[in-house]
Amino acid sequence: MSLSLDPTQLDRYSRHIIMDEVGPEGQQALLDAAVLVVGAGGLGAPVIQYLAAAGVGELGIADDDEVELSNLQRQIIHGDDDVGRPKVESAADFVADLNPDVTVRTHEVRVEPDNVEELIADYDFVVDATDNFRTRYLVNDACTLSGTPFSHGAIYKFEGQVTTFTTEGPCYRCLFPEAPPEGMVADCATTGVLGVLPGTVGCIQATETVKHLLGAGEVLDGRMVFYDAMDMSFEEVEFRPNPDCPVCGDDPIDSVAQVEYAEESCPVNAD
Numbered sequence: 001m002s003l004s005l006d007p008t009q010l011d012r013y014s015r016h017i018i019m020d021e022v023g024p025e026g027q028q029a030l031l032d033a034a035v036l037v038v039g040a041g042g043l044g045a046p047v048i049q050y051l052a053a054a055g056v057g058e059l060g061i062a063d064d065d066e067v068e069l070s071n072l073q074r075q076i077i078h079g080d081d082d083v084g085r086p087k088v089e090s091a092a093d094f095v096a097d098l099n100p101d102v103t104v105r106t107h108e109v110r111v112e113p114d115n116v117e118e119l120i121a122d123y124d125f126v127v128d129a130t131d132n133f134r135t136r137y138l139v140n141d142a143c144t145l146s147g148t149p150f151s152h153g154a155i156y157k158f159e160g161q162v163t164t165f166t167t168e169g170p171c172y173r174c175l176f177p178e179a180p181p182e183g184m185v186a187d188c189a190t191t192g193v194l195g196v197l198p199g200t201v202g203c204i205q206a207t208e209t210v211k212h213l214l215g216a217g218e219v220l221d222g223r224m225v226f227y228d229a230m231d232m233s234f235e236e237v238e239f240r241p242n243p244d245c246p247v248c249g250d251d252p253i254d255s256v257a258q259v260e261y262a263e264e265s266c267p268v269n270a271d
């Protein structure tokens with residue numbers, strides 16, 4: 001790694017650089033990093049905001065939605081004038097305005113079994129900021145099989161959960177082998193969500209991402225944090241790799257092509 005921070009960057013990132021845990025080398029590592037954020041919605045907004053501010057050099061943003069007025073209650077990178085625009089474009093404009101050091105790669109696609117592997121291949125770290133089980137399992141399976149570390153976040157009304165999966169520990173399927181049956185868990189559109197909730201969970205995801213890129217501290221590997229905004233409580237549950245896990249266990253599948261990604265449950269085929 002060669003240090004090439006210019007005077008403007010030394011100023012912009014000075015509060016990072018003066019800390020021993022970051023320093024110029026750490027800042028350079030952030031500038032050299034490529035992170036993919038899957039979803040530019042409630043969770044993705046604070047993740048994109050803080051990773052851009054921190055100077056993560058390449059930010060991939062994958063989302064195929066357009067900004068809707070009802071998004072603005074929580075998706076803070078999009079503004080009133082962005083309603084009707086693709087979220088990836090609105091997000092890219094936000095990043096360009098915040099930090100010209102960051103190169104944004106927009107992926108205006110729905111993440112599917114036939115594009116997920118190619119999508120994540122160019123990135124050092126992936127942030128799962130999606131709102132549906134199908135994409136969540138798809139991101140887990142593709143990242144786990146390719147050895148790409150990733151952050152998981154999920155929200156429901158007033159509650160959130162967040163963890164980080166590295167190549168060392170368990171994966172999402174170790175904890176939840178299959179998605180709940182259809183109709184068991186509703187989405188934000190039907191149940192509602194406290195607007196600030198994804199901000200808290202997304203900020204934890206951004207924190208974990210930056211720590212991973214810096215190689216600093218302890219990430220939530222094998223630990224799921226449950227947050228309840230109503231009680232203002234954080235609980236932590238430890239979990240271990242499942243040797244029978246079809247994705248990271250003793251006899252894993254070869255690719256996501258072996259999984260049936262239905263709209264809700266995402267079982268791994270027996271064969």
Ligand SMILES: [Zn+2]
Nearest residue numbers: 171174245248
């Ligand atoms: Zn697993």
